[in-house]
Amino acid sequence: MTPGPRPRDRRAENIPAPQGRPRPLRPKRVTVIGGGIAGLSAATILAEHGVKVTVIEAEDHLGGRVGAWPVEADRTMSRGFHAFFRQYYNLRDLLSRADPELHRLEPVDDYPLTHRRGLTDTFASIPRTPPFNLLGFVWRSPTFPLHRLLDVDIPAAVELIDVEFPATYRQYDGESAADFLDRLRFPEEARHLALEVFARSFFADPADFSAGELIAMFHTYFAGSAEGLLFDVPVDDYDTALWAPLADYLTELGVQIRTGEMVTSLEATSSGWMVSTGDHEVHGDAVVLAADPARARELLRASHDSIVPTAVTAQEWLENIDSLTNAPAFAVLRLWLGAPVADHRSAFLGTSGYDVLDNVSVLERFEDGASRWAQSHHGSVLELHAYALDIDADPSEQDRASIVARLLSDLHQVYPETAHLPIVDQELLITADCPLTDTRPWDERPEAVTPVPGLVVAGDYVRCNLPVALMERAATTGYMAANHLLSSWRVEGTPLWSPPTRGLLRRGVLGRLGRGVLGRLGRGVLGQAR
Template structure:
């Protein structure tokens, strides 16, 4: 199945899926472990081509780190705010299966980024097309005065437009985002607001985050894509708007979805695979492992001996998986306030330079459920996000209380009126299940295919050759994992789209001039 909508960017690249028969001639059974974006993406492609798919998820909800679930008083909680950028071609393709018209997403007019010292950047009025978007940003940005260009290292700055993926990822092996920013010598506040925000959106400290990933994101959003810098958000909580409809679509294809179920081991057999869940054994021809690095490491460790015996190269691959790490923990604090915040507050605000706060969302501005609660209680629903928490003090009750207090202190500085508002209720979530894209060599990260027949992996920590990340990398690697299995069965896969894989210098000046702003 090919994508239903062509990207706006004329330089976006279509990646042809494997060729073969339209559907399986004989049934193949596939077990998918994990019902996040990667697992659901793989399930959709495999089921559409005739596979008998079972998805097993340890939580009680779909969507993984983009999940949501109900709490009391008709309220919902989530894993935190996510921006659905226009460059997320494959994720949007996945969502279109249950929502062909794209009605589950709505645009955010702007997302200001504010520094604690008071400077603010916005993206609403700058052009979409590079390099005009970058020039427009520099022209209007109070954090990037023209005089600041004098201090920028030109050679390092040229690297941002002289890219070609996937080679660019390997070029920065061993270099952190912080090291690259030091070389670049951007003005301090511009560094925080325009660049370091990318590292923290990966739930990582810039000193641990890959410079190659940072450059890829700068290319995708600033210098390489004509999709613009604004994004969309779901019109309701993630489950209502996204995953319940997609789950219904998958079930209409015959997919079995088991939530609240923990997989304890996966073992190759002479005829395929056995997946063990508590007392039950599920037989299948293939397995898609679509969980975070720590969960994958634990599960594969429990199955180590049988996996290593299944293929000569399996030991080295197991070592690669075993070396993958998770990012530091992140916190999501959702507040139900007895009085609305000021009318002029944006739906989403990115922050920099604060103690813990990385962003704040006013959920009734875009989520139907939050809006209903806000109207019935004459209040507001806010969500505060803190990335890359330090240490592990949050494991204690006192530590969690400290996280809440520090986030509220930051909120009162950003939105002063909230200091006097009554908190009707609150929910705090702290998790540490995000993959860390650190400075290790690019080739030392796992790719969707593995040396073990019938086993593939997917997720936002899995390597792919295109400049994508986060939710889009999860969807892309889910597609790639499914395509790999289908190709081994001589069945066609699905095409993918990618933002341009080459920077402006590598496309040529004439091609740049011909493009419309």
């Protein structure tokens, strides 16, 4: 397989693949449970190395939490906007299988982050390479007035760039993002726009979200990578642009993709594994469990008696998996408007300080299908997100109506012209199937490799020692799960890429110099502020 696009960042780290023969000596069959990013990543690597793969997905479409589906002949719905950052090396490598030059991703010129009080940060003109990106952001940002830097706790601020993974993850065991931000003492607007947005992108309240994950994301997107702060978006809905082409690629490799089938149980047998879907049984040598975390826990509970006898440590591992929790519910409201929003509206806007609104996308700015609808109806297609809602995952009609009303109220404040635009149609999705990356000890989180022979797990809830998260963690752990199975059969795997695992203050002579310069700079800035 030809490698995908190489990282721009010269400090990006390559993790070599396990070595071995090109293909198994004897036929191997693997069942992948889940057709999201993690499952498709694992299926791709396994199939490319000669393994017979069956992918079973409960939904009628692929992509998991990055899926899209039709709601009318000319309209689609999704689970919400996703930013494809240039640091997502392994995800982009996966997508390059069906799109070698990644032409189905296009750059977003900017993504403003605005606070209800009126302050807005942008990223378009900020340098890409650290530390100049960090200095450029602070210099240009209205949320960092010089006199307010007096309040910042300098030692805590240094923690944002004095990182080394995976040790940094462990350093913050038991500490929440909210607790760390309290220690940091950034100005309130800066806290919301520059840092808290990372916690909410995990669908989590900062009080429940891991400080180590927050710092890792600050490093990955901001202070530790030379890929820049901007991102790409698909040129059409996720299925059309990404997953249908990848499904064609996998089918050509012999992968059997079965959508609309719910796995009811998995069982370890004397000859391997049996996966049941009610009416069908799929037999194989191994299983990649890449379902969403709640569904994975349900399947493992149902399979407890079959799994425990296979390994001495399986019971403890199962209990650890079962203790994981999901993040609160989130909402996606898609609106088809009968008149267009103002021409100057950004393709994507992050928001903070509003009742429930976390971001707004103007989909016709980048999705071909939405653009065609907007042109034919002289309107706009908007998507609104609300994270970490205090409602049930299966809300009443009254609760659903309340969420719509609150989102629309926030939207009318952010984009005032929308208060007068007719709504042709709307779709609301509320669900709670995302993992909660909480403050539990790092080493208690599950890895891709399990103590159960022939069973591996993959997903964005799976522990990965690299500074990656969200879609990239799903792709990376999918690669890791596949590599482990291939290595167990003495078959070569696929290399991984990672953003730098060390921060600016951990890089040899530069780090030692940086500590001194940072200290003098901090004292100088504070002196000027006084």
